[in-house]
Amino acid sequence: MHLSPIPPHARVRIVATSRRRAAGDIFLEKHWRKWIFATVKIPLFDPSIQNSKIRSDAIGKFSEIFDSGEFILGKDVELFEGNVARYLGVKHAIGMSSGTDTLLVALMALGIGHGDEVICPSFTFFAAAGCIARVGAKPVFADINLDDFTVSTDDILEKITDKTKAIIPVHLFGQLADMDAIAEIGHRFNLPIVEDCAQSFGALRNGRQSGTLGTIGSFSFYPTKNLGGFGDAGLVCTNDDDLAEKMRIMRVHGMAPKYFHRYIGGNFRIDTLQAALLNLKLPHVDGDIANRRRNAEIYSDELADVESIVLPVEAPGNFHTWHQFTVRILGGLRGEALKFLLENDIGCGVYYPLPLDAQECFRPFVDGRRMAKNAAIAANEVISLPIYPSLSDAQIRHVASTLRKFFAKNA
Ligand SMILES: Cc1ncc(COP(=O)(O)O)c(C=O)c1O
Numbered sequence: 001m002h003l004s005p006i007p008p009h010a011r012v013r014i015v016a017t018s019r020r021r022a023a024g025d026i027f028l029e030k031h032w033r034k035w036i037f038a039t040v041k042i043p044l045f046d047p048s049i050q051n052s053k054i055r056s057d058a059i060g061k062f063s064e065i066f067d068s069g070e071f072i073l074g075k076d077v078e079l080f081e082g083n084v085a086r087y088l089g090v091k092h093a094i095g096m097s098s099g100t101d102t103l104l105v106a107l108m109a110l111g112i113g114h115g116d117e118v119i120c121p122s123f124t125f126f127a128a129a130g131c132i133a134r135v136g137a138k139p140v141f142a143d144i145n146l147d148d149f150t151v152s153t154d155d156i157l158e159k160i161t162d163k164t165k166a167i168i169p170v171h172l173f174g175q176l177a178d179m180d181a182i183a184e185i186g187h188r189f190n191l192p193i194v195e196d197c198a199q200s201f202g203a204l205r206n207g208r209q210s211g212t213l214g215t216i217g218s219f220s221f222y223p224t225k226n227l228g229g230f231g232d233a234g235l236v237c238t239n240d241d242d243l244a245e246k247m248r249i250m251r252v253h254g255m256a257p258k259y260f261h262r263y264i265g266g267n268f269r270i271d272t273l274q275a276a277l278l279n280l281k282l283p284h285v286d287g288d289i290a291n292r293r294r295n296a297e298i299y300s301d302e303l304a305d306v307e308s309i310v311l312p313v314e315a316p317g318n319f320h321t322w323h324q325f326t327v328r329i330l331g332g333l334r335g336e337a338l339k340f341l342l343e344n345d346i347g348c349g350v351y352y353p354l355p356l357d358a359q360e361c362f363r364p365f366v367d368g369r370r371m372a373k374n375a376a377i378a379a380n381e382v383i384s385l386p387i388y389p390s391l392s393d394a395q396i397r398h399v400a401s402t403l404r405k406f407f408a409k410n411a
Helices: 048-052 055-068 075-088 099-109 127-134 153-159 179-189 241-250 272-303 334-343 360-366 373-381 393-409
Strands: 028-031 034-037 092-096 117-121 138-142 164-167 194-196 216-220 234-238 325-329 382-385
Touching: 048 055, 048 272, 055 272, 075 092, 075 234, 075 272, 092 099, 092 241, 099 127, 099 194, 099 216, 099 234, 099 241, 117 127, 127 138, 127 360, 138 153, 138 360, 153 179, 164 179, 234 241, 272 325, 272 393, 325 373, 334 382, 334 393, 373 382
Parallel strands: 117 138, 117 164, 194 216
Antiparallel strands: 028 034, 092 234, 216 234, 325 382
């Protein structure tokens, strides 16, 4: 019995194989004139195949850094910053300790604080709103569009007051919010735009990279991201020379020169090792995004006629990187569908189960305000399916057919 064609993340329970399909296929093979079933586990995310491509170079780099004793910032960080700046087509790229810290340093560099309001979407990860509150400002939650899950520009306009000092659109699940409209709002009201690109490295709008259409672009290299590191890391980018210098100085407690503090900053430094390893992964990111796009296409074909599923769309002008493939399950069946997938060894997740304007910690900021309606609908209906680049076509089809089976049973 030869099991090597099965990818490392596939957990085979009982396999008797005489006939092989494509690598990653589920095996259903005849053995001793009986059908014996093989099950594979398809996790929501698995970076092992992506990371194995750089394994030997990464180990070489680790040895080099181990021997050098240079663990913080340094030449590998500068190299990474230069490579990302070229990739994005932006003047300045500055490596940071995490995606969350990029948002924090951006708000600090913009001088946002007590008495200010910053608008961000209600349906997203916590980081943007958390950072707004941490600098002492008030997060103001705008609703989203249900078709692409990004922030509603109409609702941004509704929420602008004379206290508004910035807008943070989030390019959720791998595609850009309507940056044409948001940049125009920024110009009209003289508001800086901090793009939260944690989930959208490599995404484009009308050919321009996410993170380069506003004032500051903010990226995360958390391991699950499109460009995923081996721990925490992030990066800010900007075409503004003054903001770039300020954020670079704020990265090291606002020191310039050493032990003379021009600003109140923080320890926002990126590790040398993270930057060096990310440098090795950067050349692979476009190929990975192409695979994610292919996976999204297969899902969209396979699930097109399932009435109870609303498929995600690529908004006009966007090049979607499909960080997540997030469907909406109608008819109050989300919980059951989630359970069915998990019982069938398919990893799936709910990003996000509770909108930010309904979170306990933000209660003091939302009292008396109308809750974001679409954000609440999305939070009740979404399921994200596995879409990582190394999934085989057969695995994607298996996930889709399992979901179809669920709806056939629950029609
Ligand atoms: C939309 C969004 N913003 C910000 C962050 C924060 O990034 P990090 O985890 O690197 O701090 C994340 C990470 O999960 C995210 O998804």
